[in-house]
Amino acid sequence: MRAVQQQSSKISTQQRYAKCIEVSRRIRWDIDRDVLRGRHFDPAHKFMPDGLTQVNRLPFLDTRERRLMSQIQGRTYANMFGMIERFVGAKMLEVGRDHALGDQTALEAIVRFTDEELKHQELFRRVEALAAEALPSGYRFVPQADEVAAFVLGKSTWSILALTCCVEIVTQVHYRQSMESDATLSPLFKDIFLFHWKEESQHAIIDELEWMREDARIDDDARDAAIIDLIDLVAAIDGMMQAQAAADAHYFVTLLDRALSEEEEARVHAGLIDAYRWQYIISGVDEARFGEILTSLISEAQGERLGAALAPMRRRALTSEFDALA
Numbered sequence: 024m025r026a027v028q029q030q031s032s033k034i035s036t037q038q039r040y041a042k043c044i045e046v047s048r049r050i051r052w053d054i055d056r057d058v059l060r061g062r063h064f065d066p067a068h069k070f071m072p073d074g075l076t077q078v079n080r081l082p083f084l085d086t087r088e089r090r091l092m093s094q095i096q097g098r099t100y101a102n103m104f105g106m107i108e109r110f111v112g113a114k115m116l117e118v119g120r121d122h123a124l125g126d127q128t129a130l131e132a133i134v135r136f137t138d139e140e141l142k143h144q145e146l147f148r149r150v151e152a153l154a155a156e157a158l159p160s161g162y163r164f165v166p167q168a169d170e171v172a173a174f175v176l177g178k179s180t181w182s183i184l185a186l187t188c189c190v191e192i193v194t195q196v197h198y199r200q201s202m203e204s205d206a207t208l209s210p211l212f213k214d215i216f217l218f219h220w221k222e223e224s225q226h227a228i229i230d231e232l233e234w235m236r237e238d239a240r241i242d243d244d245a246r247d248a249a250i251i252d253l254i255d256l257v258a259a260i261d262g263m264m265q266a267q268a269a270a271d272a273h274y275f276v277t278l279l280d281r282a283l284s285e286e287e288e289a290r291v292h293a294g295l296i297d298a299y300r301w302q303y304i305i306s307g308v309d310e311a312r313f314g315e316i317l318t319s320l321i322s323e324a325q326g327e328r329l330g331a332a333l334a335p336m337r338r339r340a341l342t343s344e345f346d347a348l349a
Contacts, residue, residue, distance in 0.1 A: 036232060040132040043225040047135045050221045054146050058218045059211070064157035068209035070097025072201040077298040083287055091278060095162070095271050096298065097212055098154040102164045103267075103303065104194070104219070105147030110172035111187050111226075112140035118180065118233050129232075136229050139222045150215060162274050165266045175256060181237050181245070182252035188230035188316065189307040194223040196310055197302070231316055238320045250325045254332040260303055261336060268295035300336050308333060 052058060064070075071093040073079055078089045119133035155162070175183060198220040202213055241249070272292040276283060283291065307313060318326060 037126065037128050039228060039232060040126070040129045043132045043228055044128065044135060046225050047132075047139070047222070052218050052221070054142065054149065058146065058214055059149065059153075062211045064094075064153050064209060064211055066094070066157050068212070069093040069205075069207055070209055070212045071100060072205040072208060074201045075100075075197060075298070075302055077294060077301065081287075081290060081294050083283075083290075088279060092275060094154075094158060095275055096295070097209075098151070098158065098162060099164065099267055099271055099299075100302065101147050101150040101154070101215070103166075105144055105151070106164075106166055106168045106171055107190055108140045108143050108147070109168045110175040110183070111190075112137050112144070113172060113176060114180075114183050114187065115140065115229075115233075118184075118237075132229055133233075136226050139226070143219060143222070146215065146219070153211075159278055161277060163270045165270050166263045171259075171263070174259060178252040178256060179245070179249045181234070181241060181249035182256055184230060184234035184237055185249075185253050185317065186256050188227060188234050189310075189313050190303075191223050191227040191230055192310055192313050193303070193307040194220055195227060196306060234316070235320070243322075246321065247325065250321065250329055254329060257304060257308075257333065257336075261300065264299035264303060265296055268292060268299055271295050304333070305337050309337070 055061075067090075069090050073089075073093070076093050076096045078084065078092050081089075081092070084092065115133050115137045119130060119137065122130040122133065151164075175186070194216075198216050202208060202216055205213075238246070269292060272288070272295050275291060276288055308317075317329075321329075
């Protein structure tokens, strides 16, 4: 019976890789022909929806200032994904080697995944150039992509695949729940993340399959170590977001045509930290799909350890979310 179940599972897994290939071929898009189409950002449009920027918790900002906040956060959002895809592509090249002399369907799916991630990196470099044309000078993206990739790739494969799966599920949730239905956003910005979402939806499936494959390969001690690595990765992201929030808050304040009070400036800074924690950490780890995968792989004690590490970030981000909705 166990042999039959294992064979059934293998067939099901191969079918999932094959489906990713089929969809990848069908939805394949080109940056210039399909996404940018010669367009530029219009400074009159918002980039990010209010539900993600949490700008509603800053009631002292006027309409123009709220739009500027959405543009700054949108610029950082695109840069963050461009940076993340640097280490994702490198890791998938590595795990793909395991299939080189084995499952050629899985290998093709991962090769396509990696090729698409390279394309996404180029897309987000182009987005940054377009944003630089539309917005005033002075913006600074703090994280250094190669340094971040080197740090991440030094961690265990299990933890990297867990983080990657979480991030790529986030792209699905943010687009479908916030961006897709917001008619006030820049049409170009929406299209960028529409096309990004189309390919990332397949990547999230491959992340899950590779994560589960890695989990089946390791023992409990290695999984304990991987949980510690995952906590370290989340803490590193939080540190990056705090640094970027400080840079974005400074850039925002310098662009205003009026002076904010010290309290208002502090609230802008705190609001950016909490919005970024929500966007890049909490909205992912609290997403039901990711939670189901994670809890199926770890013990209750491991889950409690991870939950305790996330609790301060979750508490602050969720409090801020509810403040924004009040």
